[in-house]
Every structure is written in C-alpha cells, then in structure tokens.
Amino acid sequence: MNLPEVGTVLFYVCSVLAVFCAARVVSTRDIFHAAYYLAATLLLVAVIYLLMHAEFVAVVQVLVYVGAVAVLLAFAVMLTAKISDHRETQTNRLAVPAALAAAALFAALLKAVVGAGWEPSGAVSAQAAGSQANLQAIGMALFKDHLYPFELAGLALFTALIGAVLIARKDPE
Amino acid sequence: MIPGVTLQQILAFAAALFCIGLYGALTRRNAVGVLMSLELMLNAANVNLVAFNAYLHPGALAGQTFTLFVITIAAAEATVGLALVVSIYRARRSVRLEDADLLKG
Numbered sequence: 001m002n003l004p005e006v007g008t009v010l011f012y013v014c015s016v017l018a019v020f021c022a023a024r025v026v027s028t029r030d031i032f033h034a035a036y037y038l039a040a041t042l043l044l045v046a047v048i049y050l051l052m053h054a055e056f057v058a059v060v061q062v063l064v065y066v067g068a069v070a071v072l073l074a075f076a077v078m079l080t081a082k083i084s085d086h087r088e089t090q091t092n093r094l095a096v097p098a099a100l101a102a103a104a105l106f107a108a109l110l111k112a113v114v115g116a117g118w119e120p121s122g123a124v125s126a127q128a129a130g131s132q133a134n135l136q137a138i139g140m141a142l143f144k145d146h147l148y149p150f151e152l153a154g155l156a157l158f159t160a161l162i163g164a165v166l167i168a169r170k171d172p173e
Numbered sequence: 174m175i176p177g178v179t180l181q182q183i184l185a186f187a188a189a190l191f192c193i194g195l196y197g198a199l200t201r202r203n204a205v206g207v208l209m210s211l212e213l214m215l216n217a218a219n220v221n222l223v224a225f226n227a228y229l230h231p232g233a234l235a236g237q238t239f240t241l242f243v244i245t246i247a248a249a250e251a252t253v254g255l256a257l258v259v260s261i262y263r264a265r266r267s268v269r270l271e272d273a274d275l276l277k278g
Contacts, residue, residue: 008177015186022190022213026197031206038209045190045216048183051175052227054237057219057244064244069212069251076205076255080262091200092271098199102192109188113181120180120228141234142241153245160249164256170263 011051018044027091032077039070056138180228184221191217204258204268208251215247 021041025034042065049058142150175183190213197210219240226236261273 005177007175011175011178011183015182019186019189019193022193025209025213026193026201026206031203034206034209038212041190041213042216045220048186048220049223052183052223054223054227054240057223057237057240060241060244061219064248065212065216069248072251072255073205073209073212076208076258079259080205080268092202095200098196101199102196105195106188106192109192110185113184113188118180118229137234138237138241141238146238146242149242153242156249157245160252164252167253168256168259 007051011048014044014047014051018048032074032081035070035074035077038073039066042066042070053134056135175227180224183224183228187217187220187224190214190220202269202271204261204270204273205255207270208254208258211254212247212251215243219243 018041021037021044024037025041028034028037042061046058046061046066049055049061194210194213194217197213198207201207201210222236222240222243224236226233230236258268262268265272267273
C-alpha cells in the first residue's frame, strides 16, 4: 500500500464521517450531544485541511473551533438547558420545506461544480515545500500583504470580547 | 492537493456540509442549535477556500490566509451570539427562537 492511496482513503473516510456527524448536529434531539457532534465534524474538517497541505489552518481550526467555539457552545447549552429539553422536538414546523430547499440547493451546487470545468493547476512543485515553509509563508503574508486586515481582525475580536461581556452580564440594578 | 481526489469531490463535500448547515439553521428551535448550524456553513466555505487554493493556485496562500480571517470572525460571531442567547435566556427563561419575538421586555 503506497502513500497516495492512504491520502485518498483518508479523505473519503473523513468526508463521509464529517457529513454523518454534521447530519447528527442538525438532527439529534439532545442539543448537548449536538455540540459534541459539531466538535467531531470540525476535527474531521481539520484532517481534510491537513490532507490539502494547509497545516497552519488545520492547527488553527483545532485550536479555535474545537478548543474554543465548541466548548463555548457546550457551556451555552449547559447554561440554558432545561430538563424538558430532551423530550420536546427540536425542529420547527419548517422541517419539510427546509429539507426540500437544502436538497435543491445541494443539487444546484453539484450541477454548478461539475459543470464549471476547473482544471487543477500544474504548478504543484511549490506545494512540495514542507510545513515549515507553509508556516513561514503564511506569517509573511499576514504581516506584509494583509497587515491591516490582520490588525482589524484583532480589533474585531477585542470588540467582540467586550461586547459579549456587556451583553451577558447580569444587570447591576 | 490530495492525490486521487478531484477538486469537484472536495467541493461536493463542502456543498453537502453547507446544505446540512442550512437545513439546521432553518429548522432548529434552539438558538444554540442555530449557531452550531451557522458554524457548519462557515466551515463549508472555509473548505472551499482551502480547496481552491490547493488545486487552482498551489503556490499562493490567499485562500489559506482568508480562511484564517473567516475563522477569526466566526469566533467573534460565536462569542457575541452566545452572549445574546444567554441574555435572552435570562429575560425569557427560554432559548426557543419562537419565544424571542419581542424587541422590548
């Protein structure tokens, strides 16, 4: 068994599992289980990033999404859950039309993707450079080409931090 | 790029993820569930960005850099969204979106 086959098989396994977990995120009744399924989906997507040689994005995905966002969602579930939540249905009356709309969008997207005729670029050689080069190049791109967006993203995070604290705190009165 | 996997297959995977997220965002009654579905949709978009980067412009990094920004903004969105959910829960004793239909009170 040679290496390329491992990557191919890994992609198929991960994508099927990720789609399954994503389906469980939107269909399971227990919203706390949905948070765990979401974490699993995000981890599997991180593996797919790794397969596409986007190592830094994969690490950020695990750190930010699995480590922070999924845990934050679990906390929100625990802070707001009621005991009756497990018994009541978790989907509203729109379930059938929404499923039809999502399926129609999926069909349209598939048709567009298959018909677009994107050809992979031949310049693969640059990809062969290792993760160290990837990390260095991303750092350079962030601090040279995208310095203002980078600083703005930091400002946005800071604003979100203050805003979240202000919104979620108990009223002082 | 992944050997033996075409760009179209990755895009189809991302489309499936996006449509599942769309279904969840439209049908979940629990506000936290809607936020989870939104994260799924954002992830699908990120997979697309990284895939286009890896397949069509393997030497460039724009797709990966953009993905980092999307992740940053998604984290900020999740923070503020969950703070709103907790705040709504305090006011209404419920996280069902049907119950959150008042601007005041």
